[in-house]
Amino acid sequence: MTDIDQFIAGLPKAELHLHIEGTLEPELMFALARRNDVTMPYGSIDEIRQAYDFGNLQDFLDIYYAGTNVLRTPQDFHDLAAAYFDRAAQDNIVHAEIMFDPQAHTSRGVPFAHVIEGLLSAMRDAEERHGITSDLILSFLRHLSEEEAFDTLRAATPWLPQIKAVGLDSSEVGHPPEKFARVFAAAAEAGLKLCAHAGEEGPPAYVWEALDLLKVDRIDHGNRALEEDALVERLVDEQMVLTVCPLSNLKLCVIDDIASHPLDRMLEMGLRATVNSDDPAYFGGYLNDNYRAVTAARSLSREQVALLARNSITGSFLPQQAKDAHLATIDAYLEQAH
Numbered sequence: 626m627t628d629i630d631q632f633i634a635g636l637p638k639a640e641l642h643l644h645i646e647g648t649l650e651p652e653l654m655f656a657l658a659r660r661n662d663v664t665m666p667y668g669s670i671d672e673i674r675q676a677y678d679f680g681n682l683q684d685f686l687d688i689y690y691a692g693t694n695v696l697r698t699p700q701d702f703h704d705l706a707a708a709y710f711d712r713a714a715q716d717n718i719v720h721a722e723i724m725f726d727p728q729a730h731t732s733r734g735v736p737f738a739h740v741i742e743g744l745l746s747a748m749r750d751a752e753e754r755h756g757i758t759s760d761l762i763l764s765f766l767r768h769l770s771e772e773e774a775f776d777t778l779r780a781a782t783p784w785l786p787q788i789k790a791v792g793l794d795s796s797e798v799g800h801p802p803e804k805f806a807r808v809f810a811a812a813a814e815a816g817l818k819l820c821a822h823a824g825e826e827g828p829p830a831y832v833w834e835a836l837d838l839l840k841v842d843r844i845d846h847g848n849r850a851l852e853e854d855a856l857v858e859r860l861v862d863e864q865m866v867l868t869v870c871p872l873s874n875l876k877l878c879v880i881d882d883i884a885s886h887p888l889d890r891m892l893e894m895g896l897r898a899t900v901n902s903d904d905p906a907y908f909g910g911y912l913n914d915n916y917r918a919v920t921a922a923r924s925l926s927r928e929q930v931a932l933l934a935r936n937s938i939t940g941s942f943l944p945q946q947a948k949d950a951h952l953a954t955i956d957a958y959l960e961q962a963h
């Protein structure tokens with residue numbers, strides 16, 4: 626390991642953009658298929674990995690939703706999240722805000738309760754076993770209707786105290802944020818924080834809509850915001866957090882190669898960027914892999930890497946006291962890493 630890789634490995638950090646269904650490794654997919662007597666469309670783990678070659682977001686989503694078919698019981702969702710948290714502990718993740726896609730499961734007849742109870746039990750275990758705190762972000766699938774998003778928010782009612790935020794994901798182009806303005810307003814009314822994927826494949830106009838119509842607290846991705854100076858200025862002025870996902874951008878062809886990733890440009894422009902893994906089982910790397918890849922490709926300094934980790938803490942939905950405690954841990958780490 627190089628010096629900077631070692632520095633990244635030991636740095637305390639939060640993960641703010643992570644789809645729990647995107648952490649389903651092929652090995653666990655096979656194990657759950659066997660446990661639930663589900664026929665797999667793949668013959669081997671190698672065959673699955675070979676299928677992970679995406680030309681765009683939709684190519685990936687088709688395979689990602691097919692993968693969720695093995696997830697049926699609360700234990701399955703528990704095992705999925707427990708595997709993520711075990712992996713997160715190795716990367717020195719101290720806090721994770723994890724998205725889940727209830728409609729990917731309720732549409733297959735899996736009760737909302739099975740999904741969320743399994744996830745919540747793994748989250749409690751993660752705090753006990755690893756000291757990792759976590760929060761849930763209920764994400765609406767934007768290719769589905771506004772009415773279906775409202776149905777999902779209603780289904781979540783008994784668990785609202787255990788849900789921190791709502792999100793908006795799935796096929797971006799053709800499904801502008803505007804479509805979900807009313808359901809986001811209802812979520813805000815219920816006391817939830819708001820995030821939305823915007824500017825991953827969709828145009829800068831979708832980022833404006835996420836800000837003006839959804840009134841989001843965070844933008845997931847935001848890459849295409851760089852195409853408009855006035856939008857960048859707005860994001861900088863508001864110190865809006867962007868949850869950037871370098872290896873995801875590479876695998877989904879949002880960028881041509883990792884050497885052209887705009888992360889350092891974002892930081893230099895004063896944007897509040899963070900690094901995240903998105904769907905690590907599909908994109909070839911967990912959080913530290915993302916930090917390492919972009920650091921090597923863009924020759925990031927220790928100061929830039931530390932800023933990214935600080936942004937992950939300050940950009941989280943943790944209470945201020947917890948943020949201060951994590952920032953103090955980062956300061957102590959920087960002191961001894963000198």
Ligand SMILES: Nc1ncnc2[nH]cnc12
Nearest residue numbers: 644794795796822903904
């Ligand atoms: N990167 C991504 N963009 C949109 N929807 C997603 N669902 C899971 N990962 C996603």
Ligand SMILES: [Zn+2]
Nearest residue numbers: 644794845903
């Ligand atoms: Zn995402």
